[in-house]
Amino acid sequence: MEYKIIRLVIKAPFGDTVNTVYPTLLWDEKNIVLVDCGFIGSLTTIEKELAQYGLTVKQLTGLVLTHHDHDHMGAAAALKRVNPNLKIYSSPEEAPYISAQDKPLRLKQAEELQETLPPDQQDFGRAFCDMLRRVEPVPVDDFLNDSDKMDWCGGCRIIATPGHTPGHISLFLEKDSIVITGDAMALEEGRPVIANPQFTLDLNQAENSLNKLLSLKANAYYCYHGGVYGKELPR
Numbered sequence: 001m002e003y004k005i006i007r008l009v010i011k012a013p014f015g016d017t018v019n020t021v022y023p024t025l026l027w028d029e030k031n032i033v034l035v036d037c038g039f040i041g042s043l044t045t046i047e048k049e050l051a052q053y054g055l056t057v058k059q060l061t062g063l064v065l066t067h068h069d070h071d072h073m074g075a076a077a078a079l080k081r082v083n084p085n086l087k088i089y090s091s092p093e094e095a096p097y098i099s100a101q102d103k104p105l106r107l108k109q110a111e112e113l114q115e116t117l118p119p120d121q122q123d124f125g126r127a128f129c130d131m132l133r134r135v136e137p138v139p140v141d142d143f144l145n146d147s148d149k150m151d152w153c154g155g156c157r158i159i160a161t162p163g164h165t166p167g168h169i170s171l172f173l174e175k176d177s178i179v180i181t182g183d184a185m186a187l188e189e190g191r192p193v194i195a196n197p198q199f200t201l202d203l204n205q206a207e208n209s210l211n212k213l214l215s216l217k218a219n220a221y222y223c224y225h226g227g228v229y230g231k232e233l234p235r
């Protein structure tokens with residue numbers, strides 16, 4: 001085996017609907033790196049997804065967190081408990097929120113929003129804030145900066161894509177021309193869009209970041225929300 005780039009699937013109930021997200025697995029001879037890891041409580045699903053490929057959480061060598069949102073880092077602390085050798089990566093800007101050294105910006109935003117919500121949305125807002133408070137922080141072991149080059153899957157370049165959060169990063173697998181977008185790009189009805197504009201901390205930055213990714217003209221964009229834009233590699 002040379003290497004594999006695999007889209008995993010995590011489904012979690014959300015109110016009356018189901019929320020689906022797609023972490024990516026970068027698997028080569030030396031490294032087994034997961035990019036983002038689902039919600040609080042997603043550990044079991046990740047174990048099942050890995051088992052489909054004959055892998056376990058203990059075999060993971062790294063976990064990249066594109067940013068500190070609950071649907072991306074929700075299971076990080078649980079994964080680290082199962083596999084203490086797991087090396088956790090993020091940008092230096094996101095690390096203080098991932099480790100909760102600073103109050104997560106998303107929680108701050110949700111708490112501020114709560115004050116302005118109409119009465120019929122107050123319960124939902126409160127439940128959202130409570131959920132964000134339950135996200136378990138985890139220490140970041142190593143920083144990824146813009147233009148850093150990792151040796152994963154034939155070469156992986158880090159691309160700073162701020163906007164959704166200030167230190168958001170995406171990954172570019174140069175050999176196969178695949179971008180792992182995180183929340184810098186989502187797919188809606190097959191079209192690339194900014195993920196959740198209402199939660200985006202800086203919309204101008206987010207637009208620039210989306211354009212930066214599109215200007216790469218990659219063969220495929222693996223979007224955490226929405227799936228693959230372009231041609232997916234066989235799983």
Ligand SMILES: [Zn+2]
Nearest residue numbers: 069071072183
């Ligand atoms: Zn997200």
